[in-house]
Amino acid sequence: MRKYAISDSQLISQYKNGNEEAFSTLVNRHKKKIFTTIYLIVKDQYLAEDLMQDTFVKVVNTVKSGRYNEEGKFLPWVSRIAHNLAIDHFRKAKRYPTIVMEDGSNVFNTLEFSEVSIESKQIQQDTHALLRDLIKELPDAQREVLMMRHYMHMSFQEIADATDVSINTALGRMRYALINLRKKMDKKNIAYDQNLYPR
Structure with a gap:
């Protein structure tokens, strides 16, 4: 597992305290993995990019509303959101x-x-x-x-x-x-x- 100078949990805390850059760091750190998670399901680059945006919007809303409590498990949590959005896309279709x-x-x-x-x-x-x-x-x-x-x-x-x-x-x-x-x-x-x- 890759070690970062600052952990996901610390970045989330900083973001909660108003540091927008902290969230950009999180997105850049994990967007490749999230994109791949979605792309494996939908097999469409543009749709995968749209759903990745939706994933991070959901992440922002959850964190800002104070409902985020997956301490230390940020990536698995975001991956799960991405995965569910990709599955939902087909259900709605x-x-x-x-x-x-x-x-x-x-x-x-x-x-x-x-x-x-x-x-x-x-x-x-x-x-x-x-x-x-x-x-x-x-x-x-x-x-x-x-x-x-x-x-x-x-x-x-x-x-x-x-x-x-x-x-x-x-x-x-x-x-x-x-x-x-x-x-x-x-x-x-x-x-x-x-x-x-x-x-």
Whole structure:
């Protein structure tokens, strides 16, 4: 770990006391790492830069409102904010995932028909909304890997890098996410039969 003449905690204290330069030092010290954290998820330089700005705005607001209490853990805290903003960006974009269960069946038939009846479109939208709610109920680590894989189309290597875990851990989380999702779908009686939702 790199040793600095002045620690992050000291810089935060100085910033709280009105030293704006102290915050600039913090940003310059960590912006490369924060940018990388975001870029690994969104894979778009301009979007990553925007989200990095949003991250530091959130940091400023939290510190200035007196709600910052992560003493000695500034970088992990900021990385978490950046990570969550990147994930939220995809959640708000409302991209529909193609979730393939372990038996190879699709949660949704991803074929788009040019003439879909209003009724079936409504059913599809309702089911997508229900699925998003079920995904929200998953444990954080499982929800995260599921979203990265199916909403963001990231490879397991990219997911492992972005979440700082091994590929085996990422694969394990994905497996449990699908098992849990299937249980929830069974309870709600959502079909994932491969005849209904062909690959």
